[in-house]
Amino acid sequence: MINLHDHYDGLIFDMDGTLADTMPTHFTAWSTSMAAHGIVFPEERFYALGGVPAAVIVELLAKEQGKSVDAVAVAEAKEELFLDLLKDVQPVLPVKAIAEFHRELIPMAIATGSPHWVADKILQALGIADWFGAIVGADDVENPKPAPDTYLRAAELIGVDPKRCHAFEDTDLGVQAARNAGMTVIDINTLL
Incomplete structure (x- = not known):
């Protein structure tokens, strides 16, 4: 040591x-949450944005993909789903x-x-x-x-x-x- x-x-x-x-658990929560709003979040991009706050990621991807969403609400939904998966x-x-x-x-x-x-x-x-x-x-x-x-x-x-x-x-x-x-x-x- x-x-x-x-x-x-x-x-x-x-x-x-x-x-x-x-990270694998976060990616599962992200994929599910974003798909519910028609936003694609490729795994490679997910890892590249590691450490960036969730609401900022939602805003960025929604803007890039021409979607209008409540970034804070989507980020909160993602965090809630992540907590449901926390046992993993x-x-x-x-x-x-x-x-x-x-x-x-x-x-x-x-x-x-x-x-x-x-x-x-x-x-x-x-x-x-x-x-x-x-x-x-x-x-x-x-x-x-x-x-x-x-x-x-x-x-x-x-x-x-x-x-x-x-x-x-x-x-x-x-x-x-x-x-x-x-x-x-x-x-x-x-x-x-």
């Missing part, structure tokens, strides 16, 4: 696709092991593109909610990923200088957000 607490003062984890293997979500084991090893050694936080309340439910379902000193969701900041705000707020809440934080991410937008916050980033795809 890499012992990061000798070199960093805080660890900040993205959640979806990084700490929790939620598993942790990303190598990342969970890193968090588990460090949880009592240095402050840790979650910086996610999901709404805060959804992040709470996922972390509770995985039995790891109490490992983290802070959770920052897309709805907790003015500018979500790829802006650095989510990561900067997470570092602030655990009382650690962002430059002394190590961030764990699985998407290009998330990596960009953490780097823009001044953090050293581990792309978890290199661990798997």
